[in-house]
Amino acid sequence: MGFHCTRVFSTPKAPSLSLLKPDLISTKVHQLNKVRGFEVKAAMPPEDQVRIPHVLTVAGSDSGAGAGIQADLKACAARGVYCSTVITAVTAQNTVGVQGVNVLPEDFVLEQLHSVLSDMRPDVVKTGMLPSTGIVKVLCRYLQEFPVRALVVDPVMVSTSGDTLAGPSILSSFREELLPMAEIVTPNLKEASALLGGMPLESLADMHSAAKYIHDFGPKNVLVKGGDLPASLDAVDVLYDGENYFEFRTSRIKTPNTHGTGCSLASSIAAELAKGSSVISAVKVAKRFIESALGYSKNILIGNGPHGPFDPFLKLKKYAHGSSRQSLFDPSNLFLYAVTDSRMNQKWDRSITDAVKAAIQGGATIVQLREKEADTRDFLESAKACLEICRQHGVPLLINDRVDIALACDADGVHVGQSDMPAHVARVLLGPDKIIGVSCKTPEQAQEAWVDGADYIGCGGVYPTNTKENNPTLGLDGLKTVCLASKLPVVAIGGIGISNAHSVMKLQAPNLKGVAVVSALFDRESVLIETRKLHKVLVESNTEIR
Numbered sequence: 001m002g003f004h005c006t007r008v009f010s011t012p013k014a015p016s017l018s019l020l021k022p023d024l025i026s027t028k029v030h031q032l033n034k035v036r037g038f039e040v041k042a043a044m045p046p047e048d049q050v051r052i053p054h055v056l057t058v059a060g061s062d063s064g065a066g067a068g069i070q071a072d073l074k075a076c077a078a079r080g081v082y083c084s085t086v087i088t089a090v091t092a093q094n095t096v097g098v099q100g101v102n103v104l105p106e107d108f109v110l111e112q113l114h115s116v117l118s119d120m121r122p123d124v125v126k127t128g129m130l131p132s133t134g135i136v137k138v139l140c141r142y143l144q145e146f147p148v149r150a151l152v153v154d155p156v157m158v159s160t161s162g163d164t165l166a167g168p169s170i171l172s173s174f175r176e177e178l179l180p181m182a183e184i185v186t187p188n189l190k191e192a193s194a195l196l197g198g199m200p201l202e203s204l205a206d207m208h209s210a211a212k213y214i215h216d217f218g219p220k221n222v223l224v225k226g227g228d229l230p231a232s233l234d235a236v237d238v239l240y241d242g243e244n245y246f247e248f249r250t251s252r253i254k255t256p257n258t259h260g261t262g263c264s265l266a267s268s269i270a271a272e273l274a275k276g277s278s279v280i281s282a283v284k285v286a287k288r289f290i291e292s293a294l295g296y297s298k299n300i301l302i303g304n305g306p307h308g309p310f311d312p313f314l315k316l317k318k319y320a321h322g323s324s325r326q327s328l329f330d331p332s333n334l335f336l337y338a339v340t341d342s343r344m345n346q347k348w349d350r351s352i353t354d355a356v357k358a359a360i361q362g363g364a365t366i367v368q369l370r371e372k373e374a375d376t377r378d379f380l381e382s383a384k385a386c387l388e389i390c391r392q393h394g395v396p397l398l399i400n401d402r403v404d405i406a407l408a409c410d411a412d413g414v415h416v417g418q419s420d421m422p423a424h425v426a427r428v429l430l431g432p433d434k435i436i437g438v439s440c441k442t443p444e445q446a447q448e449a450w451v452d453g454a455d456y457i458g459c460g461g462v463y464p465t466n467t468k469e470n471n472p473t474l475g476l477d478g479l480k481t482v483c484l485a486s487k488l489p490v491v492a493i494g495g496i497g498i499s500n501a502h503s504v505m506k507l508q509a510p511n512l513k514g515v516a517v518v519s520a521l522f523d524r525e526s527v528l529i530e531t532r533k534l535h536k537v538l539v540e541s542n543t544e545i546r
């Protein structure tokens with residue numbers, strides 16, 4: 001298998017930078033750029049410049065794009081960070097296995113490292129397939145020359161299909177040179193065993209010992225992944241930080257589409273570290289992200305082999321349903337959010353469809369069916385009828401608590417609270433295009449909702465309410481704290497009506513898009529009149545704020 005690498009340079013021809021020391025290369029590149037007439041990017045005023053979290057992955061290419069560089073690019077993009085790439089090897093690979101490997105010459109790996117590190121200054125470097133000791137040495141030298149905030153080492157040795165990607169000769173350079181520089185190393189059981197000279201790893205206790213022994217090589221944190229642990233039901237990973245052990249349990253997802261899980265997990269950890277997270281929270285977020293993507297992708301079919309890729313963007317499965325519908329969600333829909341209440345409709349002797357129709361006519365911009373007492377069958381029938389009304393008016397319809405009802409009637413989404421189905425599970429069930437709202441009372445809950453793939457958060461109770469029992473009141477200050485921390489649009493809820501909606505909106509809290517209201521609309525004689533009045537107050541608040 002010969003390796004062909006075509007170097008494409010514009011004229012004048014670049015002098016070869018091969019095998020030069022980093023400092024010499026710096027000078028050469030500088031001279032080269034001057035010759036070519038490159039100018040340092042200085043046009044943008046500093047206040048307009050946006051610093052983007054950036055991960056550099058140093059890994060092999062997978063032609064099937066499930067693992068390697070391609071998985072890293074996808075995971076980083078899905079986690080919202082920039083990813084640059086240094087390719088160490090090119091593999092011919094598919095869902096069946098690895099058909100060929102061509103290792104790139106060390107001096108060309110060096111050139112790529114120099115190009116990226118000297119110019120683009122990534123926050124975090126993540127390594128995957130490092131197929132030769134020479135490549136490891138070059139990388140370590142460059143990391144000393146161009147230090148980064150964190151190094152994430154995925155000690156890739158064997159592919160999912162069992163093919164060797166880096167031989168045992170690599171182990172000593174891993175142990176002696178790379179691991180001491182790592183913020184975190186993420187071996188699976190086979191890799192952990194290889195790093196420890198073949199130590200058998202068959203139990204959770206063995207994983208704890210392995211994490212400790214690998215920690216002795218010098219990395220700050222060790223994550224031993226237990227996906228291959230034979231007897232375990234849950235997938236358990238063990239993180240050791242030199243003092244404490246943390247166990248991360250996720251349910252085992254039955255799917256052949258796991259190719260690239262290790263690369264994607266390490267890249268996602270790198271992405272979170274690049275955003276500034278701590279190691280423990282980076283691992284937590286990354287694990288949950290991979291679990292959601294695996295669950296979502298468990299039935300997708302790409303290739304005929306036993307090791308299919310998964311879909312970190314949660315976009316592909318829509319083809320399975322013959323649907324190409326895009327998300328209906330637009331944050332301005334949260335402006336006047338009407339939440340129905342079965343008891344209030346009963347009290348005023350009105351049907352749920354009449355209540356929804358009146359709210360929409362009055363100016364409601366989104367409707368949630370919150371039917372706490374309804375039988376499942378009645379709820380489903382009402383939901384279908386309300387959906388028809390909402391679709392006619394282009395108003396999204398969400399279902400409170402009941403993901404099953406939302407799925408059954410093809411509603412636009414759900415609203416879930418902290419004791420309802422977790423949003424990340426709802427996202428797996430509902431797919432990428434449905435709207436998911438989550439009730440949040442703290443900045444931590446708001447952060448979690450964002451990680452879980454929610455579209456908006458509901459924050460309250462802003463004022464005391466009789467509609468929801470034992471609901472803590474946050475006040476305007478509490479609302480503002482959550483809005484400031486939220487990465488998602490926010491709708492305020494709890495005791496809001498015509499008399500105080502203006503006070504809420506004039507807070508001008510970041511991300512606050514509107515108010516969600518139950519009794520001020522539905523515990524009244526005329527839903528239409530009350531909604532119109534509230535709409536007017538909100539429009540006036542908006543005008544005043546602008």
Ligand SMILES: Cc1ncc(COP(=O)(O)OP(=O)(O)O)c(N)n1
Pocket residue numbers: 337339368370400401415416417418419420437438439457458459468491493516
């Ligand atoms: C928009 C909006 N925000 C918050 C809630 C409350 O949801 P939850 O905490 O699950 O409480 P219940 O509504 O289920 O009693 C909501 N429904 N809508």
Ligand SMILES: Cc1nc(C(=O)O)sc1CCOP(=O)(O)O
Pocket residue numbers: 339439440458459460461462464465466467468471493494495496516517518519520
């Ligand atoms: C359903 C609900 N959730 C709340 C929260 O704080 O999350 S407060 C609430 C009830 C809101 O009803 P009203 O507009 O009648 O006060």
Ligand SMILES: [Mg+2]
Pocket residue numbers: 400401415416417420
């Ligand atoms: Mg709920």
